[in-house]
Amino acid sequence: MARTITQEDASGCGIACVAFVCRTSYGFAKRRYFKGLGSPARGYFCRDLVKALGRAGKRYGYRHIKGRERLKPGTIIFIKRSERYPAGHYLVKTGNGYMNPWINFPDIRNPKSAFARRLPGIPSYAVYPVNRPGLSYKSQQNRKSACCSRAN
Helix, strand or coil, X not given: CCCCCCCCCCCCHHHHHHHHHHCCCHHHHHHHHCCCCCEXXXXXXXXXXXXXXXXXXXXXXXXXXXXXXXXXXXXXXXXXXXXXXXXXXXXXXXXXXXXXXXXXXXXXXXXXXXXXXXXXXXXXXXXXXXXXXXXXXXXHHHHHHHHHCCCC
């Protein structure tokens, strides 16, 4: 199992998630993939994460999601703003839960990352791996179920 990545900036959860997906360090991902994108003070939008992942040679897209959808490991999820995460928060779906880059928020003196079994909020956006050019994750799922179901 991959090691967790702890965010080093107040709004660096997106950087930590990209570093986790790319299996690199937080500092390397910030310097190499996020140069000229967003800011650690303001945070990062999904499009910034997609561009950063593209710089790492990974094909990703993003879309708004409703409710609890089945998501593939390697998908980065943005949860809505809440009392616990006032600016929202990015996590990564793994084979057995979610990688949370700041699980003990708001302890800013000693941030820690860990794997969690459940999302700590309501998912709003998914930054997902794109397997086939031109098809979104949802289109791929629909196409898969259409070819495997019996016609009546």
